[in-house]
Amino acid sequence: MRNCFILFFLLLFGCGHPNGETGTETLARKDLPAVKQKGSEITGQAFNTLSSNLKQAMSEGGVAYALEFCNVKAIPLTDSLSQYTGIEIRRSSHRPRNPRNRADSLEMKSIREFMARIEQNEEPEPITYRSKNTYIYHAPIKINNGLCLNCHGQPGTDISEQNLALINKLYTEDQATGFSIGDLRGIWSIEIPKTVIDSLQAAAN
Numbered sequence: 443m444r445n446c447f448i449l450f451f452l453l454l455f456g457c458g459h460p461n462g463e464t465g466t467e468t469l470a471r472k473d474l475p476a477v478k479q480k481g482s483e484i485t486g487q488a489f490n491t492l493s494s495n496l497k498q499a500m501s502e503g504g505v506a507y508a509l510e511f512c513n514v515k516a517i518p519l520t521d522s523l524s525q526y527t528g529i530e531i532r533r534s535s536h537r538p539r540n541p542r543n544r545a546d547s548l549e550m551k552s553i554r555e556f557m558a559r560i561e562q563n564e565e566p567e568p569i570t571y572r573s574k575n576t577y578i579y580h581a582p583i584k585i586n587n588g589l590c591l592n593c594h595g596q597p598g599t600d601i602s603e604q605n606l607a608l609i610n611k612l613y614t615e616d617q618a619t620g621f622s623i624g625d626l627r628g629i630w631s632i633e634i635p636k637t638v639i640d641s642l643q644a645a646a647n
Contacts, residue, residue: 481579535628539618552580
C-alpha cells in the first residue's frame with residue numbers, strides 16, 4: 443500500500459531539474475553512507491506528508507478525488523517540505539503525467555540504470571552524485587501494487603472510462619498510463635547541500 447500511495451501523488455511532476463549531468467560525478471565511497479542516510483530520511487518525510495493527505499482525499503472521494511487532490515496540492519506540499527528542510531525535493535519521470543516534471547539528463551541517467559536493473563530482475567538501489575556543493579540522491583519508485591493501476595495502468599482495462607476522462611481533463615499532455623506491475627514509474631530526486639552532509643559526518647565522528 444505504501445508504494446501505491448507514492449504512485450498516486452506522482453500524478454504531478456515538476457519542471458526540469460536545474461542540475462544537468464554536466465559537472466557531476468559518482469560520489470566517493472566515504473560520502474555514500476551519509477548521503478544515503480539523509481536521502482532516505484527526506485524521502486520518508488515526503489512520503490509521510492503526502493500520503494497522509496492523500497489517504498484523507500481517498501477516503502473522502504476515492505480515485506477521482508485523489509486525482510483532483512494531486513492536481514492541486516501535491517507539488518505545493520512537497521515544496522513546503524523543501525522550504526522547511528532546506529533540501530530540494532522533487533519527483534521526476536521519463537513518462538510524466540505533468541510535463542513540468544519531465545526528467546532532466548542526470549535524472550534520465552539514473553532512470554535508465556534503474557530500468558536496466560529491473561529488466562535483469564534486480565532490485566534497483568538509490569544512486570548518488572556530487573555536483574559542486576550539492577549531493578544528489580535518486581531513488582526509484584516502482585509500481586508494486588495493483589491499486590496503482592487505477593491511475594497508471596491500461597486505459598479501458600485498469601483505468602475506468604470516467605477516471606481516464608478526468609486524467610485527460612486535468613493533464614492534457616499525460617504520458618503516465620500503460621504501466622504494469624513492476625515497472626519504474628519515476629524517481630525521487632533529492633538535492634542535499636554539502637553542509638548538511640558535513641554536519642552528519644562530523645556528528646558521526
